[in-house]
Amino acid sequence: MNYIILTVIVFLLQEILADCYKCTIFGSEFILNKDFNLYCLPNSICSEACSGVIIPSTEACPRSDSICSTYFHSESSGSISILGISPLNICYWFLDLRKRTKSSTIFDAETTGHMYFKINSYEDENSPRIVHEYDITKESKSEFNITGKYFEILVFSMAISGDIKVKVLWNQKSSGSYEESKNIIIISASGAAFLIFLMCIIACLIMTIRKKRESSRVSQQIYEFVPDDCSFISHMDTNMPSKLFCNKTLIDPCCICFEKFYLGCFVRELPCNHLFHTHCIDEWIYMKKNYSSCPLCMKNIFDFTSQLDNSINNERALD
Numbered sequence: 001m002n003y004i005i006l007t008v009i010v011f012l013l014q015e016i017l018a019d020c021y022k023c024t025i026f027g028s029e030f031i032l033n034k035d036f037n038l039y040c041l042p043n044s045i046c047s048e049a050c051s052g053v054i055i056p057s058t059e060a061c062p063r064s065d066s067i068c069s070t071y072f073h074s075e076s077s078g079s080i081s082i083l084g085i086s087p088l089n090i091c092y093w094f095l096d097l098r099k100r101t102k103s104s105t106i107f108d109a110e111t112t113g114h115m116y117f118k119i120n121s122y123e124d125e126n127s128p129r130i131v132h133e134y135d136i137t138k139e140s141k142s143e144f145n146i147t148g149k150y151f152e153i154l155v156f157s158m159a160i161s162g163d164i165k166v167k168v169l170w171n172q173k174s175s176g177s178y179e180e181s182k183n184i185i186i187i188s189a190s191g192a193a194f195l196i197f198l199m200c201i202i203a204c205l206i207m208t209i210r211k212k213r214e215s216s217r218v219s220q221q222i223y224e225f226v227p228d229d230c231s232f233i234s235h236m237d238t239n240m241p242s243k244l245f246c247n248k249t250l251i252d253p254c255c256i257c258f259e260k261f262y263l264g265c266f267v268r269e270l271p272c273n274h275l276f277h278t279h280c281i282d283e284w285i286y287m288k289k290n291y292s293s294c295p296l297c298m299k300n301i302f303d304f305t306s307q308l309d310n311s312i313n314n315e316r317a318l319d
């Protein structure tokens with residue numbers, strides 16, 4: 001009895017204080033409080049004083065921000081999800097599922113808060129709307145089996161505070177709760193981070209390999225062959241050291257590779273006074289170890305040097 005009196009007093013106060021509009025969204029009547037910019041369910045007692053005063057108006061409804069995601073959907077299966085519906089707000093969508101051959105559609109609704117779901121279904125424009133209403137409380141999942149070709153989905157956030165997450169799927173398996181999807185996001189984020197890390201490592205590896213190749217290419221410019229016995233090189237280095245080519249008048253090319261001697265390239269002058277690129281003659285000698293002769297005059301380099309040594313020794317002996 002006291003409650004009824006209190007309700008009436010509140011009702012009258014609201015009527016005096018609030019400036020409310022009656023809205024019709026998909027055939028459902030809602031009250032729009034222009035002062036607070038809030039919708040309230042009909043017959044609900046709203047903390048922000050919206051129930052009771054009804055000023056018929058159509059231009060105020062529906063609010064453009066009530067469309068919380070793409071308004072029109074025609075895929076035979078899909079989902080709508082909103083990460084946050086402000087308290088006491090309305091979202092609505094329209095589904096055109098004529099393409100779907102099955103007569104019934106399975107809806108899955110998930111919410112993190114208290115939601116009021118209203119789904120109007122109908123077969124064609126002129127057929128009557130069949131109204132389905134669901135009151136879904138916190139952290140729950142619900143499945144609805146509804147027949148029809150067209151669906152008007154209306155979600156009304158009943159929460160006074162906090163943003164509510166809502167997901168509505170049609171003809172799809174429920175994708176798990178928001179906690180799970182949060183985990184999936186975390187997993188995929190860490191996966192992406194790991195992938196980036198992996199790609200960095202691979203890039204680094206490729207770069208080092210490239211650098212190594214480049215540096216080996218540089219060394220190959222000097223030695224295209226890899227000698228397993230370097231004793232002959234050390235022998236040649238002592239007897240006919242590699243020098244930087246600095247003779248501007250010489251135009252004869254190296255007769256091993258037939259390339260010109262460029263200023264600053266490394267050359268060896270054999271005891272027979274014939275000039276070759278260091279890497280060319282080294283390779284030549286290396287290949288013909290048993291018969292190490294000058295490619296031009298065919299004089300044996302080692303014999304020649306030993307002869308030279310001998311002649312020097314002889315000269316010394318003569319002295």
Ligand SMILES: *[C@@H]1O[C@H](CO)[C@@H](O)[C@H](O)[C@H]1NC(C)=O
Nearest residue numbers: 103104105106144145146147
């Ligand atoms: C949905 O309802 C229709 C009939 O209304 C029925 O034939 C169909 O099997 C139902 N589907 C599920 C998954 O319950």
Ligand SMILES: [Zn+2]
Nearest residue numbers: 254257277280
């Ligand atoms: Zn050469």
Ligand SMILES: [Zn+2]
Nearest residue numbers: 272274294297
């Ligand atoms: Zn020679």
